Amino acid sequence: MATIRIHEDQENRVPEIRQKQATMAVQQKRPVLGLIENDKQRTNILNKGKQPLGLANLKVGVKKINENEDCLKENRKNLVNPIVPVAQFQAFKVYEDKSYDERMVHIEEKLRQKLKPSNSIIQVYKGTSEDKRFYTKTEVAEMEKKKIEEDAAKGIFHTKPSVTDSPQVMSIEKSFDDSLNLMENVLKPSKSNKDLFFEMEEYRDDIYRYLLEHELRHRPKPGYMKKQPDVTSNMRTILVDWLVEVAEEYNLHTETLYLSVNFIDRFLSYMSVVRGKLQLVGTAAMFLASKYEEIYPPDISEFVYITDDTYSKRQVIRMEHLILKVLGFDLSIPTPLTFITAMCVMNNLSQKTMYLAMYLGELALLNGDVYLEFLPSTIAASAIAIARHTLGEVSWNDQLAKCTGYELKQLKGAVEFLTHMFTIAPTYPQHAIQDKYKHQKYMHVSQLTPKESPIGFN
DSSP states (O other): OOOOOOOOOOHOHHHHHHHHHHHHHHHTHHHHHHHHHHHHHHHHHHHHHTTTTTTHHHHHHHHHHHHHHHHHHHHHHHHOOOOGGGGTTEEEOOOOOOOHHHHHHHHHHHHHHHHHHTTTTTEEEEEOOOEEEHHHHHHHHHHHHHHHHHHHHOOOOOOOOOOOOTOOOOOOOOOOOHHHHHHHHHHHHSSOSSGGGGOTTTTTTHHHHHHHHOOOOOOOTTTTGGSSSOOOOHHHHHHHHHHHHHHHHHTTOOOHHHHHHHHHHHTTTTOOGGGGGGGHHHHHHHHHHHHHHSSOOOOOOHHHHTTTTTHHHHHHHHHHHHHHHHHHHHOOOOOHHHHHHHHHHHHHHHHHHHHHHHHHHHHHHHHHHHHHTOOOOHHHHHHHHHHHHHHOEEEEOHHHHHHHHHOOOGGGHHHHHHHHHHHHHGSOOOHHHHHTTTSSSGGTGGGOOOOOOOOOOO
C-alpha cells in the first residue's frame, strides 16, 4: 500500500530558524536603503525644526539640525558604495533614434540601389554547366548581329531577334515601374460595374445569344387577361404603378421591379385570381424577386406593412409558395433591362441614352395587353432606337443591327407602341415612373418630349 508523506514547511516547523533569518536580513540591509532611511530622518528633523512659535525654539531647532547634518556627513564617509557587476548591462545598448526624414531617406536610398540596374552587373549568362561564361550587353548585341548576318547569308531571316537559342538564358534585369503599371491596369475599375461580363469581347456574343434563346422559354401568355374573370387590365396597371412606388420606397433595383412584373404575368397566365387577392400576388411576387435580386432584401414585415396590414405574414408566405410552384422555380428570366444594359455596354452608348431607354421600357410595363406581345429584346432595341432619335442621334446603324440581330424594319411595331406611351406619359393617371426618372440620378429623362419627326423605317 502506497504511503503519503506530508512535507511540512521548514519555517513553520522551526520558529528559531525563521527568527534567525529575520535577524540576518536586518543586519545585511543594503546601504542604499539605509541612506534613504537617513534622508527620511533628516526630512522629519527639518520639518520639526519649523516652529514659528518663538526664537528660542527656532535656535534649538537649528542647533539640532546642524548636529544631525554633521552626523550624516560622518556616516556617509563610513559607507561603502555597492559594487554592481557590469556584465548585467552588456545585453542592453542605447541608440539615439534617427529622425523620420533621415530614416525615410535611408530606406529610399537602399531601395533605389536595390532596383537600379548596374552596368557592371552581368546581364546575360550563356553556356553550359562546364563552361560558364558571362557576357555583357555589348557582347550579346555583337553576337546577335553576327548571328543574324550568318543566318541571312544562309537564307534564314528572323522576324524577331532573340538573345540566344539556348533555353538556359536568364535575364536578371527587372523593371519596377513595369510591374507597378501592370498592377494599376489589373486593379483599375471597369467603366460599368453592373454587367461586367458584357465588356468581355470573348464571351459577350455567346452570352447575348443565350439570352435570346432563353427569353423564348418562359413567356407570359399575351392574352391571358381575357380569361381572368375578376381582374382587368386597369387593375394590373394600378398594381404595377404601386410596385414602382414600393421599389423606390425601399431602394430596390430596377431589375427587381421587372422580375416582379414578370412573375405576376406568368402567374396570372395560369391561375385565376379574384381582385381581393391581386395585391397579395403583387406583394408576394416583389418579396420573392427582392430575395432573388437584392443583397439585403426587406423583411417580410415590411411587405405586410406596405399593404396596411391587409394581409398577414402567413398569407404572404403561402402565396409565395404558390407562385414558386406555378413558375416551376424558374426565376432567372432575361428582362428588357437586361437587354438594354447589354446593348448599351456592347455599343458604348451614352449614359443618358441608357436612362431614357430604361424610362421607355418601364412605361411599357403599364400597358400589359400590348407589352406582352413583344419579346424583351425587341422592347429593349426599340427603346434604344427611340432614345437615340430623341437625343438627336442616328436612331439605328449597321453596328447596332449587327450587335442586336434586329433590323429597324423589324422594330416598327414596338417603336410605334413605345412612342405612343412616351407621348401620353405626361397625361397618364399613373405617374410613379415619371416621378422616378425626374431626379438628377437619371438625368431628368422623364422631362424630355419625343421629336415631332418620326423615325424613318425605309
